[in-house]
Amino acid sequence: MPVFAKSNATAYTSVSTAPGQSTFSAGNFVNAGKRKNLCAMEDEDQRPTVSKPIPTTCDTLEEGGFKTAKEQLWVDQQKKHNSLSRNAGPGTYGTGKKSLGAVRSRGLHGKFVPPIAKQDDGDGYTGQKKAYSASNSESNVPFDERLKNIEPKMIELIMSEIMDHGPPLNWDDIAGLEFAKTTIKEIVVWPMLRPDIFTGLRGPPKGILLFGPPGTGKTLIGKCIACQSRATFFSISASSLTSKWVGEGEKMVRALFTVARCHQPAVIFIDEIDSLLSQRGEGEHESSRRIKTEFLVQLDGATTSSDDRILVVGATNRPQEIDEAARRRLVKRLYIPLPEVSARKQIIVSLMSQETCSLSEKEVESIVLQAEGFSGADMTQLCREAALGPIRSLQVFDISTISSDQVRPIAYVDFQNALQTVRPSVSKQDLELYEQWNKTFGCGR
Numbered sequence: 315m316p317v318f319a320k321s322n323a324t325a326y327t328s329v330s331t332a333p334g335q336s337t338f339s340a341g342n343f344v345n346a347g348k349r350k351n352l353c354a355m356e357d358e359d360q361r362p363t364v365s366k367p368i369p370t371t372c373d374t375l376e377e378g379g380f381k382t383a384k385e386q387l388w389v390d391q392q393k394k395h396n397s398l399s400r401n402a403g404p405g406t407y408g409t410g411k412k413s414l415g416a417v418r419s420r421g422l423h424g425k426f427v428p429p430i431a432k433q434d435d436g437d438g439y440t441g442q443k444k445a446y447s448a449s450n451s452e453s454n455v456p457f458d459e460r461l462k463n464i465e466p467k468m469i470e471l472i473m474s475e476i477m478d479h480g481p482p483l484n485w486d487d488i489a490g491l492e493f494a495k496t497t498i499k500e501i502v503v504w505p506m507l508r509p510d511i512f513t514g515l516r517g518p519p520k521g522i523l524l525f526g527p528p529g530t531g532k533t534l535i536g537k538c539i540a541c542q543s544r545a546t547f548f549s550i551s552a553s554s555l556t557s558k559w560v561g562e563g564e565k566m567v568r569a570l571f572t573v574a575r576c577h578q579p580a581v582i583f584i585d586e587i588d589s590l591l592s593q594r595g596e597g598e599h600e601s602s603r604r605i606k607t608e609f610l611v612q613l614d615g616a617t618t619s620s621d622d623r624i625l626v627v628g629a630t631n632r633p634q635e636i637d638e639a640a641r642r643r644l645v646k647r648l649y650i651p652l653p654e655v656s657a658r659k660q661i662i663v664s665l666m667s668q669e670t671c672s673l674s675e676k677e678v679e680s681i682v683l684q685a686e687g688f689s690g691a692d693m694t695q696l697c698r699e700a701a702l703g704p705i706r707s708l709q710v711f712d713i714s715t716i717s718s719d720q721v722r723p724i725a726y727v728d729f730q731n732a733l734q735t736v737r738p739s740v741s742k743q744d745l746e747l748y749e750q751w752n753k754t755f756g757c758g759r
């Protein structure tokens with residue numbers, strides 16, 4: 315009797331944040347709490363002085379019939395500015411049709427298109443205001459004063475490539491890891507949801523560390539914290555700070571925390587945090603040292619300001635490389651181990667429930683036992699490999715002409731074959747190191 319039926323269930327829908335928080339939805343940057351008009355964001359000096367109430371939108375001015383010369387001039391300037399913006403090409407600040415960060419297709423390694431050059435902005439602030447507000451022209455997001463010293467290109471980069479707009483995640487989507495999940499709910503999620511109750515000693519930590527073998531769900535947990543606490547999620551790999559933005563990493567760190575402050579509550583997830591916070595060595599590069607110092611300064615800032623609701627979640631596969639000062643600041647250090655039998659089973663059951671599959675309960679249990687030592691990512695890889703089995707057995711047919719019901723369900727034999735090629739990615743020696751470090755510095759039982 316097959317235990318799985320094909321289902322179209324998708325675990326995720328859309329990201330939500332707290333009421334009044336800025337959210338991205340369906341390509342639009344929306345600020346439900348304080349909607350202001352694009353025109354209202356322009357430099358105050360450029361506003362026409364009129365005796366009647368000042369129209370609050372460009373449209374109102376355009377539709378308004380009689381205009382004074384000053385009003386007309388201002389409308390013309392707006393039109394000129396908008397057409398400049400439209401001509402600036404896709405992906406630039408000037409594109410009135412596209413909001414910052416609404417498109418994730420570029421990915422972290424995508425081609426970054428710099429913003430249009432600043433014009434006539436003296437201190438650069440006016441130009442930046444324009445760039446920021448033009449980018450958000452669809453939703454009329456007000457310019458945040460805290461961003462005035464941050465380069466617009468960095469704001470764009472953070473919002474489009476570091477701010478994560480992926481689908482939401484539930485705790486149940488993460489198999490196993492019950493201790494880590496319970497602890498995180500208690501010390502992080504509830505306090506972020508109810509800052510009024512979790513004050514003083516009950517206040518949340520500002521930094522936590524998730525350590526353990528690769529592919530065990532650290533990133534999933536980071537995402538889930540953000541979703542469940544209705545926080546904005548920023549996700550960055552520390553190695554990209556040190557390698558991709560050579561010479562700019564330090565500014566990038568500052569910009570990241572500043573943007574996060576504007577989107578509180580926020581979770582900043584830093585993958586491979588060891589490469590940012592490794593112990594200072596003789597050969598440490600000056601720029602790496604500066605990035606690290608800036609990071610610690612920002613982390614301390616987030617710690618000292620009780621109003622800030624920013625949580626830094628660091629993830630690492632090499633916890634032993636994190637230096638003492640950094641370790642001390644990441645107060646809660648949680649071991650994220652390999653999945654146990656029940657978690658491995660949950661991963662298979664969950665993935666197979668989305669496919670046509672003929673595995674019996676017994677067969678699933680047998681696979682799970684054979685997959686001893688597999689990480690969550692290995693389990694996913696095993697299922698992907700097995701899912702190709704029915705296709706491979708179709709070799710005699712022309713794959714372009716067969717109908718989908720000619721593809722047989724995924725069977726036990728496919729897992730047997732997959733187990734021949736997919737191997738555990740974590741060695742026993744590595745596991746011992748994690749367990750040792752957990753005993754010394756971890757916050758588990």
Ligand SMILES: Nc1ncnc2c1ncn2[C@@H]1O[C@H](COP(=O)(O)OP(=O)(O)OP(=O)(O)O)[C@@H](O)[C@H]1O
Pocket residue numbers: 487488489490491527528529530531532533534535585629630631653657661689690691692694
């Ligand atoms: N506990 C889990 N439950 C369900 N799926 C998991 C789990 N752990 C890992 N996976 C699967 O493995 C993939 C990788 O997980 P994730 O990126 O969270 O691992 P990680 O610990 O952050 O890895 P790395 O240290 O390499 O960055 C996930 O997308 C998911 O498919």
